[in-house]
Amino acid sequence: MVFQKKVKLISSEKLTSDLFRLRFFCPEVAKGAKPGNFAHIRISQNTTPLLRRAFSIFDVDLKKKTFDILFKVVGLGTKILSEKKKGESLDVLGPLGNSFLISSKEQNLVLVAGGMGIAPLMFLASYLVKSEKIKREKISFLYGEKTKNNFVCLGQLKKLGVKTVLTTEDGTKGFKGKVTDLFLKRRIKLGIGKNCFIYSCGPQKMMKKMSELSKKYDLFCQLSLETHMPCGLGACFGCVVKYIKNDTTPLAGQATYKRICVDGPIFDAREVELD
Amino acid sequence: MQERLSLIDLKVKIGKIIFKNSVLVASGTFGYGEEYSELFDLNRLGGIITKSVTLNPREGNPPPRTCETPSGMLNSIGLANIGIEKFIQEKLPFLRKFNTRIIVNVAGSTVDEYLQVVEKLNRAKGVDMLEINISCPNVVEGGMVFGSDPECAFRCVKSIRKATDYPLVTKLTPNVRDIGEIALAVEDAGSDCVSLINTLVGMAIDSKTKKPLLANITGGLSGPAIKPVALAMVWKVAQKVKIPVVGIGGITNTEDALEFLLAGASLIQVGTSNFIDPQTAIKIIEGLKNYCKGNKISKIKSLIGKLKIGD
Structure with missing residues (x-):
């Protein structure tokens, strides 16, 4: 289940000169997020930067109902985000995307x-x-x-x-x-x-x-x-990666494009062609 | 208060089709509807326009396909879609469960391709209207080519008109010398209304790498950046044609929607803003209701084309 919600920023911590950790109060994402999922966050109410920014979920706390993101300031969007203060509310879509396949066997x-x-x-x-x-x-x-x-x-x-x-x-x-x-x-x-x-x-x-x-x-x-993702929901087909299925089905070996936001962001490394 | 609000008539009629309100979601920004169905009740929308459907599945253009620009974004998706057969089998059954108008956006590289898609849709259930895409800027064949020349546009729409009973809305490109001319041509060809504008051809370059930011080099610009252009074109076309106009281009809030209605749009489509706030269309529907109530307007259609010029 995907949620869109205004969530409160609980804390903003500067970890290195350009690295920040933000914590949001959001029971839905804290409960629903699996490793590999991401949150799509609206940075500004202005039209620049216009689009949301996608961040991997970095941590969740089920008891405190919070989730964390970690990011580096690389452009205008992340700069604005780094200046957000505790108590401010941000519009969050999440949890989104697929998650890591967790092994159930005893292996390395x-x-x-x-x-x-x-x-x-x-x-x-x-x-x-x-x-x-x-x-x-x-x-x-x-x-x-x-x-x-x-x-x-x-x-x-x-x-x-x-x-x-x-x-x-x-x-x-x-x-x-x-x-x-x-x-x-x-x-x-x-x-x-x-x-x-x-x-x-x-x-x-x-x-x-x-x-x-x-x-x-x-x-x-x-x-x-x-990658950059306009919608994060699989609607716009903007965030694709070249994909070649690695199995024995009739489609094996054929190159297609997969959407990173909904078919990923987690992919089998043998099945993607990166530039 | 709830009772007073419900007395406000948001309905708009286009041909024989009644839309419960003026707010639709634009093709290419709302997938096949299901992508947004967990976020709000799709029944509340005036209508849903599907992602463009072509005869055969299309993979689309290589990435990067999108990039952000000031108050806008460029896209060069290249009509990636699952093809008409799969659309009818897998996507349409979901869409027709909703009490909203379903408009299928049809694209093709030849007139014959459009006709084959339309033929298949003639036999499908749950479609209210077809939007004819003669305005995609991101494909080599077809697309914008049909929409750039009045004669080509006429021929394409006329052939489709003969092939189907569905009401037609023809989506126009702004990348032409005179959009009014194209609008008149498709009106003559029997289109029931026109929607505009599709995206403006645009480009972005990374000066550090000296490379274009889109793999396709150019793409289509959308978002608030294009609203003034769209508004001017909607106004111009609404003066020229007798058929209704559907306004599209950078609409993000109720004020934007009102501006398009005043300029002459009977309906409006929310596009890029669906990415920024998926609730945009719902907020605009509520906003229009409140505007009517606040201004003692009983029927929204009384606002259409009521732009005041001069004293």
């Missing part, structure tokens, strides 16, 4: 986050640990940033007790290099193989790389894709 789970890709994967990690279906020793979290000051949620990750491996492009913390390099290097050690569930979110280039690696090694990897 590897979460691969790059930069802001931490948002949906943090929600997923908390969900997996809370569900207690999977032993936390089976969960690895690979997290890459440009530099050490950009990392967020390290305390939370430690608390969750999942195996966390960090990497920075400038080498100021953890491994030096991109998180996809780390993924490749640690592939064997982390037991990444056909029976493993991989979840990944990050910038477009990283998603492309993860998609290529998944195809090359035939890995089951779910990507959370991001």
Whole structure:
């Protein structure tokens, strides 16, 4: 069930120089959201910026009936959002989109986050640990940033007790290099193989790389894709990704376009073609 | 108060069709209706215009297909749709459950394609009207080509007129020298009314990457940015033709809707604003009701074309 509601901003927290965490009181989204879902938020009552902005659900609190988003200031929309004050109301549509497929078997789970890709994967990690279906020793979290000051949620990750491996492009913390390099290097050690569930979110280039690696090694990897979305409801067909079905049905191998907002944002990395 | 409000007559009649109110949702911005059905009661709308339907399914243009511009957005979807067969089988049964007017938007790359779609719709149940899209700016064949030349527009609409008993509304493009000329041509061809405007051809460039922001390079501009253009064209066309005019272009609130009615629109369509606030159409319906009540207007149709010029 999708809701449209005016929801109150409970808190706005500046995590790094350009990274913000907003918390909204919204029982419907707190209760209904699954890891991978997103909220479509109206930024302004003015006509510029005109369109809503989509944000992955970063956290929910069922008791306090809140949900959180995490975002970086990249343009006018996110700048306005970062200036919203506690107590203000915003028009929210959600929860929207599909969600990560959660494994019910005892197997290795590897979460691969790059930069802001931490948002949906943090929600997923908390969900997996809370569900207690999977032993936390089976969960690895690979997290890459440009530099050490950009990392967020390290305390939370430690608390969750999942195996966390960090990497920075400038080498100021953890491994030096991109998180996809780390993924490749640690592939064997982390037991990444056909029976493993991989979840990944990050910038477009990283998603492309993860998609290529998944195809090359035939890995089951779910990507959370991001794009501009006018409606968020599947009505406008504006937010599509090239999609090739990877199975034995008659449609296998045929390229089509899928809407990221309703057919995604979660896709099997072997089934999408990214630019 | 509830009783007083209910005395206000929001109904508008076009040909034989009675619309319960003047507010419809525009093609391409409301999917096939189901996408919005969890958010409000679709029965409250004056009408729903479906996403364009073509003979065969269409994948549409490569992404990126949309981009935001000041007070507007560009789109280049390219008539992505499931095709007429699937539309009739899978989408129409849902739509016809609602007590609102269902208008199917028909597009094609040749006149024959339009006719084949119309032929299939003739045998379908639950359709009240057809909107003939001769104005899509984002396809190579057909689309805007039919709507840019009065003779082509006449031929296309005339052939469809002969092929069906459905009332026709022809959707016009603003990307022409004289939209009044095209409107007259489709009136002559037997269109029951005209709707305008479709999107204006536009473009956006990222100066950092030196690349266009749409993969199709150009697209159609919609949203509040185009409202003044739409209003002028609706006014112009309403002077020219005898058939009713349906106003479209950047309508986001009750005041906008009133402006279009005053300029001569019998009905209005909410488009891009459905993305920004899915409740826009419902808010406008309520707003029009309250406006009539506040101004002691008993019938909304008495406002149509009542623009005051001069003293």
